[in-house]
Amino acid sequence: MTVSDTGLDHTAPSLPHRPPPSAPHHGTAERGARWITAGAVAVGVLNYGYALVLTRLLDVRAFSVFAAGQRVVLAAASVALVALPWVLAQALARAGSEAERGGAIRFTAALGLVSGLVAAGVVALIAGQFAGPATTLMLALATLLMYVTTTTLGWLQGTERLRTLACITVGEAALKFAAGVLLVAVVGLSDTGAVAALGICVLPLVVCWPYRAHAARTVRRPRTRVHRDLGRRVRGIAAVQAMVALVASVDVVLVALLPVADADAASYQASAMLGRVPLFLAGAISTAFFPALSRRGDTNSLTASAVRMYLVIALPVSAVCATVPSAVIGVLFPAEYARMSALLAFAAVSGCAVGALNLAATFSQAVDDFRCVRTQAVGLVLCVAAPLLGWQAGGIIGLAAGSVCGTVPAAALLVGRQMRRRGIGFLARPALLEPLLITAVLIAVRPAPLIWLAVATLAGVRTAARFLGHRGTPPADPNARPAKAAAPHPTAPDGDAARVLRDALWTGTPPPATDDTLRRALTLARRNQVEGHLARAYPEQLADTLAAAESATRDFRDNLAEATDRLRAHGVPAVLIKGDPAGVYTYDNFDLVVPAAQWQDAQQALSGWAVRRETYWLERSTKVLLRPPRGPAAHLHSAVSWFGVPVISADRLLAQAAPDPSCGCLLPEEAAALRIWLAHALFQNLTLNLSELLALRPLLRPDVIARARRHAAREGWQSGFLAALGVATAAVERLDDGDAVPLPVTLPVPVSLRAGAEHARHLAGRGAGRTAAREAALRLPLVVTKTLRGGRS
Template sequence: MIAAERVAERSRVLQDEVTAVLGARWIATSVVVVGALNYAYTLVLTRLLDVSGYATFAAGQGLVVCTAAVAVVTVPWMLAQALARARSDAERGEAVRFAVVTAVVGGTVAAGVVGVVAMEFASTPTTLVIAGSTLAVYVTRVSAGWLQGTERLRTLAVLITAEAALKFGVGLFFVSALGLGETGALAAFGIAVLPYVFFRPRRFRDGRHRTWRAVSVDRDLWRRAGGVASLQGVVAVLAAVDIVLVAMLPTDRAAAASYQAAVMLGRVPLFLAGAVSIAFLPALSRRRAGDPLTAGALRMYVTAALPLTVVAATVPGAVLTRVFPSGYETVATLMACTATSGLALGALVLLVTFAQAVNDYACLRTLLAGLALYVTALVSGWVTGGVLGMAIGGLCGTTAALALLAARHARRHGFGLAEQPFGRMVIPVLVLVGGLVLLHPYPVAWFTAALAVTAAALWRFFGLRREAPAPVEGPEPDGGASPRPAAEPVADRRRERSSDRRPYWTPDGHDGRTAGRPGAPSVVDGERPAPLLVDAVWRGRLRPARDEELLAALAEARRNQVEGRLARAYPRQLAATLTEVELATGLFRRNLVESTDRLRAAGIPTVLIKADLAGDYVYGNFDLVVPPGRLRAAQAALDGWYAHRTTYWLERSTKVLLEPPSGPAAHLHGSVSWFGVPVVPTERLFDRAERPASTDGRGDGCAWLTPCPSDRLRIWLAHALFQNLSLDLSELLALRPLLRPEVLAEARDEAAREGWCTGGRQALAAATEAMARLDRGESVPLPLPLPVRTSLRAGAEHSGHLLVEGRVRAATREASLRIPLVMTKRLRRRVP
């Protein structure tokens, strides 16, 4: 039992890290795009503005970014945490009101302070623009917190990217077309946040009339808001004080602009640290201080930030002169200091995040001491050596502040660095530094090497998968007993060369006649070992597995919703997971019965889609389709059963999520559609639906229907084509028994009638090819991504069909949404 608890705890730690890494990659993807747009914006403005105008713009941008850094973390984080902990609509409404009032009051104060500072270096119109942009950024952060609190991180990432793109376009239009100079470039900051208005929090009905002035008196909310604002305020000052200071000091404007440009290029690690902090903060907040998850966050940051810092610090002057115009000659000299200080500043941001996660706001004193050292070093450096001395002083001051905070954190909390291979990075980093320094006199060779290093760093951060540890010899799990295989092996499929010998909708020539049958032949013995998850879940083969290998397989199984099958294959080592899955499945069946019984009593039939009643169910909601025009009546019938109601803005007229106090939610669909575009006709779905056996074995006990086999096949494929752009292992398992000639032929005819036959055939081809590879024990990326061209073709084919049928609105909606949705989905990186 102790071993099972230890495995369960390690599984929870790993799952927390996996979830955080996924979120970090989403946010980091948007940060990379935003960083590229911001750098492009900055570089273009160096050519559109004169040196004096650019210095004013950079100082104003520094002020906006400095104050926005406080708003970006304080208001959203506080609101997201309050929404996650709220147990009623009244508490959610209270949290939203508190966030709105805090954002408006804080934004007004911040705008006033920024305006006073901006008057020292900017004209009156420019000062007003800087203050107004600051207020706009503060107010719209409430929408960001709403998205984060409702776990719509992908939407948040896309919105962050859209903000940067809008700023880029509007700013260039104001500067180049209208001739507004630095004032127009700064006005774009306030205009770019307007899309957040469309994602403002919805109103909660709590039975009481409450005004926005009725701010919560919850001391914990005020203490948390004050603590976060204080910490992030000091961090923001650390990040921006040198940019503002160099614009205010009596120094050469060209030298000041060069310093500001060098700082902007050297702050890439700061953006990476921000992405890691946003993603890891929720998981860190659920765990104790010094947890190994802390080391995971540090490792993810250092993996990408360290190589990028080395590249920035060693960039030759010949490369920078091709990027910057004349007047920025000293950028190359300053880059070594500004890039290294950027790395230290990013690490300091992570340390502050670790402190926030455990409510350690007392570190503010240490942080203030570090700020004092930093400002002193900046001023001393400027007095001693001008702009170059300021860069050196900034490096020394940042390093000193980081050392102070790191020493305090290590003494109080630790870093969870046990069993973390940080020492292995020392030699590669030294080799990297030495190699780029040696190539410094040769710009072309340096550029080639730097490009390779940057690509490798980003690949490790965004796309590298962990390989499962190799199995070790040992006793059979569970004492040599052979548990029930999780799934029957799939037969090898023959390829028929003549087109008249295979069904039309059977992709890539696979016959499909033996697919999924219990007597299908298996793969011969003696082949190379397959991944543990594939062996145990897909092929039903068990082999000894140590804890580390099993935990890695469990993390992959959770991403593919087959953790129950894996746990049944290793019931002793994954006893806690097995109990968790059985509990989740029991809650699913209970909630399904309760909700459908209520709907049947109200005279509303339902069809359960995308669910296997014979297996496990670990997803967060289950999907029920109601007849056309009965969606509102279905919601009314479930009043009192659910505690919270949620809709997605793109599907608010066709879908609603009803969350009970415990267990999975009921996802009601007015039609089988994705993003408001109908795919499978609801009337035919109900006409062909079947009554399943009840969960207790009685044939007449179920209050719901299930789709016929060909409808089930098309719904799985349509869900992959029009929504997820992928098929996970549980979906491949659900598709496998449906690959029968008669089902394929009927599904082909129905898909042709619905207008997406070609896309469905290509998706099925990708699925069956993956199944054949899994049968052979070959490595397959799971979840299996569908080619982008397949989804784009399916969207074009289906929208054209809708247009021919005269459904212009649905066709226009699909055509306008397809490319953005495909791009958004492809931004998601699969977690290792």
């Protein structure tokens, strides 16, 4: 490849022998979602059965106290049931050693005890306003026990033992049912016995506590930093989840505090329990998807799969709940609950909205986006004000309508934030026709309870079948579509060769291959700049290629060390970009970025080493190629730029670079490396080959993505960064799942054009009008040239 062909050349990273533990798998998340959701359904049946039995065992006043108390406990515990276990699950998903895992478990256990004591005190203060001393004490103890046992939940979730987690949660609900009925009906403890069961039911979590994992020894040196990071995430997730809990419970707490008739309050509480089913379904799906989302971060294909799973089950459930006939309510509930017939429709809409809000909050928590609390705070204000205004205008019915007017905008605000950050693709393509048809039929047959029961049963069976058979096909996401739908290159080798290359390099398990298949795989490997890696996987069959690759790698390391030694002797720092000193290197140049003010000094420092100096006319002011007598040449850059248009300044790159002990040069930090790889694909090659995907794979972590995104926004190409990130992430996920991916992966033409326009506007706004004009003038010819040449470098 020539200078005029490629502009900025690069080196491939070292090849991992197996997929990193951070690689998500849609199948694991979706299977886990089915188990957790099935468990949630079973828990819901047991919980609603428990509530239904209590409506018969308790008078309306005692039931209202029990319902309000349970809601307060769940509101307080929902923070614990997400913040603490989810932080532990995230830490376990991202941990690189047993020591890190053990430290995270101990930290979560200690924090659970301390925060449980605080939460128990808060619950006691609130419950004291509507419950007696004994009931208040039981509510406080139940809250403390729920906090203490959250470590087990996080450990099971983080290790993705989701089937075990589902079984334990079902066991909790069954134990609560049995204990509560025994304490109320046999012992005669009324509402005090009913709420005491909330604490008794967590005993299975004590049995399954991760004692062995807790005993793992931790490394002393990074403990403070690790705990500080865990504490930051606990605070962030707790704040986000607290807002979700407040939105979900504010109306039922208001009902308990306002001067509402006992029968109306009980009807509202029971309606809210039924209407909040989508919230628990969303929580189940969030629990299953959270570890995978935490490992990979901003992935539209994963979020779209979660959204589709939620809509498949939540919309029909809400439709059934909203249309329950009065005769059915009369059979299930005592006469005092007659107002439920008018309240259930509002509760169903509100519950569906709160479930959507919960799912959107999960997406933010997975990528450590805790600033969404501000948006949630606005929604919470609406959820408090609207029910109060509704109560003033129309009593209990007005309060229910006000709850809808608060929760729906609150959910819309958070979903809108996700759309602005991710694009419309994260929503998938919601299949609304079938739920709307089910709703229309249920409304039509509502006057005939038996027919309604038959239709509702069929709708439930149909929904269960769709949910259990769901497969996470990625949505029509403009970011992800290129990787999923890119056409193979005209000279692409056959499937056997592609499979050999994928298995040998991506999974580290080279399959047996004939010489003919390897020859075709080697052709594909050269197009993807990984021929040295393939030769290492088949050292006997590709002995000549391996010998050439090892010779080129030795020359690269020698030349890199000599060049950086000379630069360092002249006081010029240099950052090696798109290269790995420990990797296989088969290219004829490497790239070093030096400070713009020292660019001439750097050339002078290498004048005795290079025998030839070359420049490309479009980049003569920002790049020079210095060729030594033997081995790869050195590309000196005054910035990370393409065709003379700087994207990442050398000063910013140098400020965060770290020295590499093996060669003496500096290497960019992870967020900078991620931006460089994606910018090269976006502004230069319009493709991502396998060597680049291998380099990107370990960088696709939420913390790295968040830092890189912030820097890309300051550099004026945030939208282009997100688009290229979507293409790269989709390709990595497909390779992780074992799918066939045409390589190199092609970026769509509009993405590159929009990125060029976005960056040009940024440069013009910064006063770099000539550079902006250069960017705008060169973008279209570059795209046309690359497209006509098939995107090849």
